[in-house]
Amino acid sequence: MTVYEFAVYEMLPAAVLGFAAGMVYRIARYLSVYKRTVRPRRRARSIGHSLVHLVKTFAYPIYFSIKEERIMFASGLLGLHILGVIPLLFLFSHHVTWWAYYFPPYAALKRLAIPPSATSAALTVTAPVTPVSGMSGIFVNTIWGPLTVVLNGDVLAIIAIVATVFKVVEKIPKKVVGKVSYVRIGDFVALLLLLFILVTGFMATQHLPSGEIGVYKTVLGLHILGAEVLLILLPFTKFFHFVFGYWYGKLHEWYDLVWTRGV
Amino acid sequence: MEAVVPAVKKALKRVDPVQLHFLENCVACAACESVCPYTPISKLYSPVNKAEELRFMYRKVMTVSGRLLGPLVHAKIPKTEEELEWIREVAYRCTNCWHCYTVCPFGINSGSMISVLRTFVDSIGMTPTILKAFEQFEASGRFMENEGLARVWQQILDKASEAVGGDLPLDKKGAQVLYMPWLAEAMFVPDSVVNTIRILSKIGVDWTMPSKPLAIRPAVGSVTGNLEQKKTVLSAIDSYLKEFGAKTVLLSDGGFPYTDLRFELPGVVGRVPEYRVLHLAEFLVELLRQGKVKFKSGSDKVTWHDPCKLARASGVIPEPRILLREATTEFRELPHHGAESYCCGGGSGMGCMTRELHEAMGQLTGMKFELSERESNFIAKAEEAYLKSIERKMRDVKQSEAEIVVTACPVCVETIQRGASLYGPEVEVLHLATYLVERIEPA
Ligand code: SF4
Numbered sequence A: 001m002t003v004y005e006f007a008v009y010e011m012l013p014a015a016v017l018g019f020a021a022g023m024v025y026r027i028a029r030y031l032s033v034y035k036r037t038v039r040p041r042r043r044a045r046s047i048g049h050s051l052v053h054l055v056k057t058f059a060y061p062i063y064f065s066i067k068e069e070r071i072m073f074a075s076g077l078l079g080l081h082i083l084g085v086i087p088l089l090f091l092f093s094h095h096v097t098w099w100a101y102y103f104p105p106y107a108a109l110k111r112l113a114i115p116p117s118a119t120s121a122a123l124t125v126t127a128p129v130t131p132v133s134g135m136s137g138i139f140v141n142t143i144w145g146p147l148t149v150v151l152n153g154d155v156l157a158i159i160a161i162v163a164t165v166f167k168v169v170e171k172i173p174k175k176v177v178g179k180v181s182y183v184r185i186g187d188f189v190a191l192l193l194l195l196f197i198l199v200t201g202f203m204a205t206q207h208l209p210s211g212e213i214g215v216y217k218t219v220l221g222l223h224i225l226g227a228e229v230l231l232i233l234l235p236f237t238k239f240f241h242f243v244f245g246y247w248y249g250k251l252h253e254w255y256d257l258v259w260t261r262g263v
Numbered sequence B: 001m002e003a004v005v006p007a008v009k010k011a012l013k014r015v016d017p018v019q020l021h022f023l024e025n026c027v028a029c030a031a032c033e034s035v036c037p038y039t040p041i042s043k044l045y046s047p048v049n050k051a052e053e054l055r056f057m058y059r060k061v062m063t064v065s066g067r068l069l070g071p072l073v074h075a076k077i078p079k080t081e082e083e084l085e086w087i088r089e090v091a092y093r094c095t096n097c098w099h100c101y102t103v104c105p106f107g108i109n110s111g112s113m114i115s116v117l118r119t120f121v122d123s124i125g126m127t128p129t130i131l132k133a134f135e136q137f138e139a140s141g142r143f144m145e146n147e148g149l150a151r152v153w154q155q156i157l158d159k160a161s162e163a164v165g166g167d168l169p170l171d172k173k174g175a176q177v178l179y180m181p182w183l184a185e186a187m188f189v190p191d192s193v194v195n196t197i198r199i200l201s202k203i204g205v206d207w208t209m210p211s212k213p214l215a216i217r218p219a220v221g222s223v224t225g226n227l228e229q230k231k232t233v234l235s236a237i238d239s240y241l242k243e244f245g246a247k248t249v250l251l252s253d254g255g256f257p258y259t260d261l262r263f264e265l266p267g268v269v270g271r272v273p274e275y276r277v278l279h280l281a282e283f284l285v286e287l288l289r290q291g292k293v294k295f296k297s298g299s300d301k302v303t304w305h306d307p308c309k310l311a312r313a314s315g316v317i318p319e320p321r322i323l324l325r326e327a328t329t330e331f332r333e334l335p336h337h338g339a340e341s342y343c344c345g346g347g348s349g350m351g352c353m354t355r356e357l358h359e360a361m362g363q364l365t366g367m368k369f370e371l372s373e374r375e376s377n378f379i380a381k382a383e384e385a386y387l388k389s390i391e392r393k394m395r396d397v398k399q400s401e402a403e404i405v406v407t408a409c410p411v412c413v414e415t416i417q418r419g420a421s422l423y424g425p426e427v428e429v430l431h432l433a434t435y436l437v438e439r440i441e442p443a
């Protein structure tokens, strides 16, 4: 069995099951520490106030980091999230096809798909082979038009890789020189796993290290395998914020500060 | 050292789903770092770094991986005196201002975690002596037996009755408004109590106040993490208010006593009280809206410092501004204000970490605060950090070009006054009642 076959046919159901079990475990832990309490009378505020502040609750950290923490904003939020992992994961054309295969309604997002490169839907500007599509220099036919210059797999993957490397590297002096205790081994593991997935994905799209089909499939298999490992580990790593922590945390903050206390 | 494990378990009993989220979902992005008043002193005092001390214990006691793998997954229980001393140090580099809470992309309230850490510190008997003394005094309910404290209170009553030109309506059953000043206000910002009383008399409200304060500053246990003390004190206050038949409970203290009475008390005593708790700012805005008061407007260059507990933790943000805009045409905001206001650095007991206060309290109460060498060093270092933490706020004040800073929490008044003398600018720092008393009139 090849790595590719293992990743696609054997590991996938196991990864989905592992993820589901991990999620159930994590949620059960929340329920296990539930304590009944008497809530205070809420401060009367209009529904409009509560809704506007719902948006503000989510927006304030972003606004604050743009204003006061530019490097962190550029590397963390912009590089890793807004321009990196989120569009790549959900809109990169190959991923849209993959998601739509398992969940057909996802095909509705095809028009939003982000092509692998600015000049070709099939190959890429930085590919080691010359594009043969005849479309070199012409924007591919997606809804993004000229934005494809930025919104393409090549550029986004490079941004995400650079941001991830930055995130790994910036932690080292904090830990070694600054002696802070909040830099955790698990964060390095999670970021290096993400880096592995990004690099293998980029390599597969580029047909690196060679265009030979066996090599290509192995690299792609490793990419998928990495993503599956991440899926299994997701409920137990910092990636949990993506499916739960972010939403629960900010909604709770809103409920506590805005809804109850009227901030 | 035998006390450590039970103390860890006691602190971790406070873990509920929300605390669990705080403990487990931090991604170590350090976005919370720059808002904390104590980070400029050392990055080791950043919210996430301080809260991590609690996470170490949590992982060791409450997670499978922590129990099995220990330090490999950053799970440990403190074992040495140095480790315990460090935990006390980080626990007392926090004002519980909650700015880290709102700026965290995941709504993680490191301040609340540090409060849990203080429960641990308290349980191993390492709460700073002065706070422990306040805490025990308050819970005993016998603090007025102390001559010095009783004298302070009597002086306040005398001053106030002199100011209003007659007897105060003390313990008057059936009054519409029950004003509750605390002993700490009488000690540190006596003018705020006297001027609140003057305002109430001047605008003709049917009011009363207890002849003796019900607490030093309730509940000191909120500051030290001693939840039993907090329950004792808040339950006693609640029983008093219930028996008194209070309808509106008025506070001039906009610090943690406001959040304790307004938002924490129901959870602590297990019922939603029938009385409402208002801060002076809210109360006066109500009267203004009902057309019962008006203001003489001047042109003082005034700014408002939002006490963290009153603004970020309670939403009393528009009210003081409405009042100050009525009272002056030259009101201006600080660069960081409202829910985004910078903490002054003095809250949650940090303002008590000065040698000067130890001496003053010793003289006043006749008590001798015997500090070990270790604790003396702890206090000296904490004082240094506290005094440095104020500088950031003073930069904001300078930028506003205000000549008067008005606020509503005794600790904020005291801290910003200190900041002005240490770092400038030259400003007057006044409690809201003191600023408004000459400007408010019955309509
Ligand atoms: S901002 Fe929130 S997630 Fe980031 S380090 Fe601070 S507590 Fe952790």
Ligand code: SF4
Residues within 6 Å of the ligand: B035, B036, B037, B038, B046, B047, B050, B093, B094, B095, B096, B097, B098, B099, B100, B101, B110, B111, B112, B114, B343
């Ligand atoms: S609550 Fe305030 S003082 Fe405490 S850690 Fe958070 S930002 Fe710092």
